[in-house]
Amino acid sequence: MNSLAALADPTRRRIVExxxxxxxxxGEIAAQxxxxxxxxxxxxxxxxxxxxxRVRAEGQRRIYALNKEGVDELAIxxxxxxxFWAGKFDAMEAALKE
Known part of the structure; x- marks a missing residue:
């Protein structure tokens, strides 16, 4: 699944935050x-x-943490x-100044 599609849901965004x-x-996540x-x-x-x-098992518990690789892909x-947009805005600003 695409990370942006996953983050479209507000509950999933709150979980990531x-x-x-x-x-x-x-259980700690669900309690919130x-x-x-x-x-x-x-x-x-x-x-x-x-x-x-990502998830790891600790006995009966499942511990969740951010997946650095996936978050890094999204950040890139x-x-x-x-x-891209910074360049467009810089060009627009220069054109407006002319």
């Missing part, structure tokens, strides 16, 4: 939302498929987009 502060168990644990599990599955989060894409 939450994990930006550090790894959490699925007013939706069911199975619904959170589905959101986490989508984020894993988009390579935005955003940086490329930003550079």
């Amino acid at each position: 939450t994990l930006a502060h550090g790894p959490l168990s699925s 939302f007013e939706i069911t644990a199975p619904a959170i599990s589905q959101h986490l599955k989508t984020l894993r498929a988009a390579k935005l989060v 894409w955003v940086d490329q987009l930003r550079r």
